[in-house]
Amino acid sequence: MTYNFSDKVLALKPNAIREILKSASDPGVISLSAGNPAPDAFPVDAIREISENLLKENPIGVLQYGISDGYTPLRETLKKYLSKELDVIKENDELIIVSGAQQVMDIAAKTFLNERDTLICEAPSFVGALNTFRSYNVNLVSVTVEKDGMNMEELEEKLKANPNTKLIYTIPNFQNPSGVTMSLLKRKKLYELAKKYNVLIIEDNPYGDLRYSGEDVACIKSFDTDGIVIYSGSFSKVVAPGIRAGYMVADKAAMAKMIVCKQGQDVHTAMWSQMVCNEFMTKYDFKGHLQMLRDLYTKKANLCMDLLDEYVVPTGITYNKIEGGLFIWCTLPENVDMLAFCKALTERKVCVVPGNAFLTDSSLPCDSFRINFSTPSDEDLTNGIKIIGEVAKEFIK
Amino acid sequence: MTYNFSDKVLALKPNAIREILKSASDPGVISLSAGNPAPDAFPVDAIREISENLLKENPIGVLQYGISDGYTPLRETLKKYLSKELDVIKENDELIIVSGAQQVMDIAAKTFLNERDTLICEAPSFVGALNTFRSYNVNLVSVTVEKDGMNMEELEEKLKANPNTKLIYTIPNFQNPSGVTMSLLKRKKLYELAKKYNVLIIEDNPYGDLRYSGEDVACIKSFDTDGIVIYSGSFSKVVAPGIRAGYMVADKAAMAKMIVCKQGQDVHTAMWSQMVCNEFMTKYDFKGHLQMLRDLYTKKANLCMDLLDEYVVPTGITYNKIEGGLFIWCTLPENVDMLAFCKALTERKVCVVPGNAFLTDSSLPCDSFRINFSTPSDEDLTNGIKIIGEVAKEFIK
Numbered sequence: 001m002t003y004n005f006s007d008k009v010l011a012l013k014p015n016a017i018r019e020i021l022k023s024a025s026d027p028g029v030i031s032l033s034a035g036n037p038a039p040d041a042f043p044v045d046a047i048r049e050i051s052e053n054l055l056k057e058n059p060i061g062v063l064q065y066g067i068s069d070g071y072t073p074l075r076e077t078l079k080k081y082l083s084k085e086l087d088v089i090k091e092n093d094e095l096i097i098v099s100g101a102q103q104v105m106d107i108a109a110k111t112f113l114n115e116r117d118t119l120i121c122e123a124p125s126f127v128g129a130l131n132t133f134r135s136y137n138v139n140l141v142s143v144t145v146e147k148d149g150m151n152m153e154e155l156e157e158k159l160k161a162n163p164n165t166k167l168i169y170t171i172p173n174f175q176n177p178s179g180v181t182m183s184l185l186k187r188k189k190l191y192e193l194a195k196k197y198n199v200l201i202i203e204d205n206p207y208g209d210l211r212y213s214g215e216d217v218a219c220i221k222s223f224d225t226d227g228i229v230i231y232s233g234s235f236s237k238v239v240a241p242g243i244r245a246g247y248m249v250a251d252k253a254a255m256a257k258m259i260v261c262k263q264g265q266d267v268h269t270a271m272w273s274q275m276v277c278n279e280f281m282t283k284y285d286f287k288g289h290l291q292m293l294r295d296l297y298t299k300k301a302n303l304c305m306d307l308l309d310e311y312v313v314p315t316g317i318t319y320n321k322i323e324g325g326l327f328i329w330c331t332l333p334e335n336v337d338m339l340a341f342c343k344a345l346t347e348r349k350v351c352v353v354p355g356n357a358f359l360t361d362s363s364l365p366c367d368s369f370r371i372n373f374s375t376p377s378d379e380d381l382t383n384g385i386k387i388i389g390e391v392a393k394e395f396i397k
Numbered sequence: 398m399t400y401n402f403s404d405k406v407l408a409l410k411p412n413a414i415r416e417i418l419k420s421a422s423d424p425g426v427i428s429l430s431a432g433n434p435a436p437d438a439f440p441v442d443a444i445r446e447i448s449e450n451l452l453k454e455n456p457i458g459v460l461q462y463g464i465s466d467g468y469t470p471l472r473e474t475l476k477k478y479l480s481k482e483l484d485v486i487k488e489n490d491e492l493i494i495v496s497g498a499q500q501v502m503d504i505a506a507k508t509f510l511n512e513r514d515t516l517i518c519e520a521p522s523f524v525g526a527l528n529t530f531r532s533y534n535v536n537l538v539s540v541t542v543e544k545d546g547m548n549m550e551e552l553e554e555k556l557k558a559n560p561n562t563k564l565i566y567t568i569p570n571f572q573n574p575s576g577v578t579m580s581l582l583k584r585k586k587l588y589e590l591a592k593k594y595n596v597l598i599i600e601d602n603p604y605g606d607l608r609y610s611g612e613d614v615a616c617i618k619s620f621d622t623d624g625i626v627i628y629s630g631s632f633s634k635v636v637a638p639g640i641r642a643g644y645m646v647a648d649k650a651a652m653a654k655m656i657v658c659k660q661g662q663d664v665h666t667a668m669w670s671q672m673v674c675n676e677f678m679t680k681y682d683f684k685g686h687l688q689m690l691r692d693l694y695t696k697k698a699n700l701c702m703d704l705l706d707e708y709v710v711p712t713g714i715t716y717n718k719i720e721g722g723l724f725i726w727c728t729l730p731e732n733v734d735m736l737a738f739c740k741a742l743t744e745r746k747v748c749v750v751p752g753n754a755f756l757t758d759s760s761l762p763c764d765s766f767r768i769n770f771s772t773p774s775d776e777d778l779t780n781g782i783k784i785i786g787e788v789a790k791e792f793i794k
Contacts, residue, residue: 003654004509005508014660034462052445052449059439063439063441063638063640099667102662106661110403131657236462244496244663244664251400253400257400264525267641270640
């Protein structure tokens with residue numbers, strides 16, 4: 001049978017990283033390619049206790065249909081928490097629960113983009129989100145990420161050149177994959193440009209709580225007096241990704257349409273996941289848990305950067321120092337074949353993600369690769385980075 | 398802020414039934430409008446025990462990212478079960494786990510329909526699925542459901558009249574809302590017509606295990622030698638809807654594209670839900686549980702039909718006798734205003750769903766309404782149907 005696929009999905013391919021992860025799961029392979037939380041990061045005891053209580057005291061609540069907007073107590077908890085901590089709930093805003101932040105990208109793209117409309121993203125950007133946008137046959141245009149975020153001149157040029165731009169997608173904190181945090185100045189400029197060109201912003205903030213050094217920068221949503229920012233939050237990095245729970249904040253009028261799309265996809269998010277998050281946030285030391293995560297990952301991030309400084313930087317590879325998040329972006333000297341380099345690493349049983357996977361057009365040249373330090377053990381991280389150094393010595397003459 | 402929505406979602410409205418359910422949840426209201434399983438239907442003790450064990454023995458498996466295709470052991474369990482029980486896994490087929498059967502409709506529509514392409518459904522049909530299709534700006538064309546399923550002459554006429562038809566959506570067993578089961582003869586004819594007109598079939602089978610009388614009829618997928626049937630199964634009615642777990646079976650080549658769409662929506666289905674289902678199917682008496690459900694609902698269905706025969710049929714209202722499922726479709730005599738009748742019921746604090754909600758164009762005239770017998774207590778069911786009889790006496794002169 002030859003299938004006639006819709007135009008939307010015709011060119012769609014599996015997420016390159018998730019394919020790489022399949023080979024990275026072979027025994028003996030040191031995977032620096034994932035984006036998974038460390039196994040130590042999960043509040044296992046708390047979740048076990050919460051789940052037991054929920055299934056004892058309110059099993060029907062866990063098992064029966066819920067409403068599409070999400071579990072009301074969790075929505076209230078998040079509204080309070082986000083108002084206080086991040087000032088991201090504006091007067092006309094609504095908050096709903098989604099089945100992981102990925103669903104925010106899907107729903108926003110579906111709601112605001114016709115096929116071939118333009119979405120502006122960062123170069124590089126999170127491949128999972130890019131693939132979601134691609135599944136709506138959207139024209140992806142990217143803007144270079146500098147050390148303090150998107151190049152704003154380039155952004156304005158691309159907004160001018162693409163009058164059918166509907167959305168700008170950004171990860172302002174500890175961006176995946178570059179590790180870059182956008183400066184306050186650029187956040188304000190981005191907001192101003194979006195307003196000027198009548199474009200909405202998706203602010204994707206899965207790593208915001210994972211800052212290891214430096215000062216917090218205000219969310220773009222916090223100065224959204226015009227209802228043009230769709231804010232996306234996730235429980236994947238701060239509770240657990242396997243529960244598939246996240247949330248979105250947007251102006252009520254925009255949200256009314258997006259809820260219908262959410263309803264069409266999965267009716268509502270799994271009740272167990274939502275109720276576990278609410279209990280954990282309200283009856284446990286959620287802030288203490290976040291501090292534990294920061295302590296855990298600060299150690300791992302510092303170990304990773306120290307190892308890079310010792311074994312990799314002397315070979316000529318550079319990397320962006322990070323203040324948070326889970327990823328470090330390494331760049332090879334010019335004229336080194338990055339894909340051949342990553343392949344040589346694989347032959348030495350070390351997996352990293354080739355940087356071109358994070359570009360809107362993965363056939364474009366790219367000198368960088370991404371490493372993750374949250375998933376591997378300290379031992380694997382040490383051995384992996386030593387091998388990167390050894391292979392780099394052979395490649396870079 | 399005035400938003401520019403995409404063409405897809407421009408006319409999209411909230412699911413009428415889920416709006417009705419909001420008012421039906423007021424205290425004192427007898428709701429015959431839901432589609433929820435009975436609270437007694439949930440295997441609460443088993444799920445409590447399974448969950449405790451999972452979070453003790455494999456907490457990281459429950460909490461870490463999974464793969465988009467679904468939890469491998471559950472996929473294997475389902476493949477074996479479905480091969481044996483329903484013969485719906487064909488040689489070139491693949492099975493993946495989804496976040497409730499609703500996601501099958503979303504992914505199939507996205508993968509195979511461009512905007513304004515035609516999807517043929519039944520009249521009446523499940524409003525949740527219709528709303529999902531609407532969210533892709535699809536041209537919905539419906540075919541009358543008779544006592545043994547779709548009118549096949551009308552189906553062929555509509556296939557001829559709409560050469561851009563890509564999908565036929567059917568619920569062959571105990572259809573929601575009509576309660577009708579499609580005959581084997583019509584299932585074969587439907588398959589033949591789909592093949593002749595190069596159209597795919599979505600076979601939505603959430604109620605297949607809930608047969609209370611009569612003989613099982615072979616699934617359409619069981620004679621799918623051409624890879625043209627997408628089969629959708631659900632745990633919502635046989636385990637619990639709040640866990641949002643279902644599955645789809647389709648030819649590998651079609652599935653490869655649909656998995657990418659699934660990945661773009663929510664990466665994967667919540668691990669707890671998937672693992673609970675697998676443990677329940679493999680380590681507990683799943684078939685005994687299904688028999689318990691059938692016993693429970695047989696009683697409720699018979700009570701409902703007996704009450705209708707006693708209090709409602711004498712007023713001139715007719716209904717379709719059912720052999721399974723959760724719904725009964727009642728039809729008023731001609732020249733009675735169905736919407737006014739439902740409104741009068743609401744004033745007497747009884748909620749049913751006006752039949753026009755299940756039509757592709759809800760502004761078309763409709764003499765029917767849907768009642769559900771699985772959710773209300775026997776007492777509420779009895780009082781509710783008595784009130785329907787009383788109101789009918791006033792309306793039908």
